[in-house]
C-alpha cells in the first residue's frame with residue numbers, strides 16, 4: 001500500500017488566500033471525495049498537491065513519507081501522482097491514440113495500453129478519432145485514460161462530471177469505480193455532484209471557503225441533511 005498525505009496545506013494566489021490548513025490522506029485502493037461549493041478551494045487543493053506555479057503553497061505533501069513540495073509540477077507524475085484537470089485538456093488536433101501514446105511514462109507496464117482500454121471501455125472505439133471530434137463525455141473518458149497511461153499510484157480527478165449528462169455521468173461512475181482495484185491506485189476526486197461522490201468514495205471531506213469543515217463516510221454524510229444544506233448548493237445535491 002502507498003499513501004499520499006497532505007498536512008496543513010495552505011495556498012494563496014498572490015495575496016488572496018484560497019486554502020487554509022487542509023489535511024487528508026489517500027491510500028492506494030481507495031477513493032477520497034472532496035465536496036464543496038464553487039470557489040470552496042477544491043481545485044486549489046489539487047493544484048497545491050502538484051505544485052502548480054499559479055499559487056504559493058505551504059504545508060506538507062508526501063508520498064510514502066517523501067515530500068513532493070519541491071518537485072516541479074511536470075515531474076510530479078513521475079512520482080506517481082497524475083492530475084486530471086477539470087477542463088479536459090486533450091490535444092484536439094491529435095488522435096485519441098496519439099493522446100494516449102504521448103502520456104505513456106517509463107512507469108507504464110508493457111501492456112499498459114491494453115489494460116487502460118479494458119478499464120475505460122468507451123475509449124477503445126475512439127482510438128482513431130481526433131480530439132476535436134469528441135463529445136464532452138468522450139473527452140472526459142480519454143482524459144482519464146490518458147492519466148492512467150502514466151501508471152499512477154494516485155489520480156487527482158477535478159470535477160469529472162462537470163457539464164456531462166446524467167447518463168454519461170453514470171457510465172463515468174462505473175468506470176472510475178473499477179480503477180482503484182484494477183490499477184491498485186488511490187483516487188482523490190473533487191466534485192459538486194454529491195451523489196457521484198457518495199457513490200464512489202470511501203471517505204468524504206467538505207471544503208468551505210478554503211477550509212475542511214467536515215470529514216466522514218458517505219453513509220454518515222447522507223444521514224446529515226443539515227450538512228448538505230449548509231455546505232452544498234441546491235444543484236449539488
Ligand SMILES: Nc1ncnc2c1ncn2[C@@H]1O[C@H](COP(=O)(O)OP(=O)(O)OP(=O)(O)O)[C@@H](O)[C@H]1O
Pocket residue numbers: 013016017018036037038039040041042043044045054192
Ligand atoms: N488563478 C487564480 N487567481 C486568483 N484567484 C483564484 C485563482 N483560481 C482560483 N482562485 C480563487 O480561489 C478560491 C478557490 O477557488 P477554486 O477554483 O479552488 O475553487 P473550487 O472549489 O475548485 O471551485 P469550482 O467548483 O468553481 O472549480 C476562489 O475564491 C477563487 O476565486
